Amino acid sequence: MINEPLLRETEILEDLARHAQDDSGAAEEVGRDLRDRYRRWYEEVLLGLPDELGKRFREQYEGSLAKPRIKQYVREPQKKWSLYNHVPKPLRAHGPWQYPFESCFLEPFQEQKHILAVASRHTRPHDRMTDTFGVLSDISYRLPMAVSILQRPIQGRAGLSVHDEYDLQRILHALLTLHFEDVRPEETTPSKAGGSYRIDFLLRREKIAVEAKMMRRSLTPRKVGDQLVRDIFGYERHEDVEGLFAVIYDPERQIDNPRGFESDLSKRDSPFPVRVVVTQG
Incomplete structure (x- = not known):
């Protein structure tokens, strides 16, 4: 380096x-x-x-x-x-x-x-991106523990419900702000070829889009993979995005081979690097 x-x-x-x-x-x-x-x-x-x-x-x-x-x-x-x-x-x-x-x-x-x-x-942008991907991976692999803590009732008060991706995004947003200074939710890519794409979070200084997905019975691993391929195509158009990090929360362990799934969708040496992390409950 x-x-x-x-x-x-x-x-x-x-x-x-x-x-x-x-x-x-x-x-x-x-x-x-x-x-x-x-x-x-x-x-x-x-x-x-x-x-x-x-x-x-x-x-x-x-x-x-x-x-x-x-x-x-x-x-x-x-x-x-x-x-x-x-x-x-x-x-x-x-x-x-x-x-x-x-x-x-x-x-x-x-x-x-x-x-x-x-x-x-x-080399330097990709080196910085690799470091940021490392921080995001650590956060993602600890996500099930954070969800479990927030779901517990305490002193008669109900715990936080995590039923879908919107609930997951709220937790992830809070965690991201502990590590990054400029976290922008729901950024939209320029409209082109019939549509635009909504980015869950943009790390503005690091120029990384963060996408959060939560597995459910109607969302198969194949569908998640197809969604990520479309996301990559759309996010590349955003002038402030140079890479994509996607965390897939799989509380019921629907993905049989999470490490293989990550490897198939991640792109390390691409001009638009992608890191995919599957975290299971």
Whole structure:
């Protein structure tokens, strides 16, 4: 994963590289620090890049004999150009170094920073969504316990009745507000192709639609699956929705294979991620 610390480290690396060719006595120590920090940073970044971006990232590091790049610079930033005093003055513009900072480090490093920016735009939203899906899953798997507590009578007062999805949504709404700042109930998608879709809840900051369904005798697992397929089609149109979380409350255990049901309907690597959780009483 391309995270903020990796992005911030680029500023430190660039500063170290810039001073690794100073004429001061500290340049050698700066060069050692640059080698160690860049190596660790480089290896960690590669772990978080997809194959195509990783290939481009490595090319900026490896370079070639004819075109030295970062690899050569960080190894020997203080290496002198042996022909410096034997070539015409116009050819000495890049200085006395075998591997000049501007062409051998800064130029390819700027390209590596661009690659990181591209990768972070693609990975960070999905990483945040995965974290949010995790919180929603924890809430959903504890939902039967919350329902059971609310249904109990206490000191002569009747417990809360949970007969249908509207009752379930009231409980879920209360639980969501404990974990998320901006929970919007009953958002509607734009009307298109003959109809619009009502989202049970929209987590506005996280850009996730939350759908709650409660199994009953007239609602078979097949029907629930068909409903979710239609929901996905409709919710993708909402400009503030980038993923869907669906909790299916199954108090009478009508779904025989809940984990298989979840797996069949969830879409982890899709441009529009979907997480389905079946929670049973």
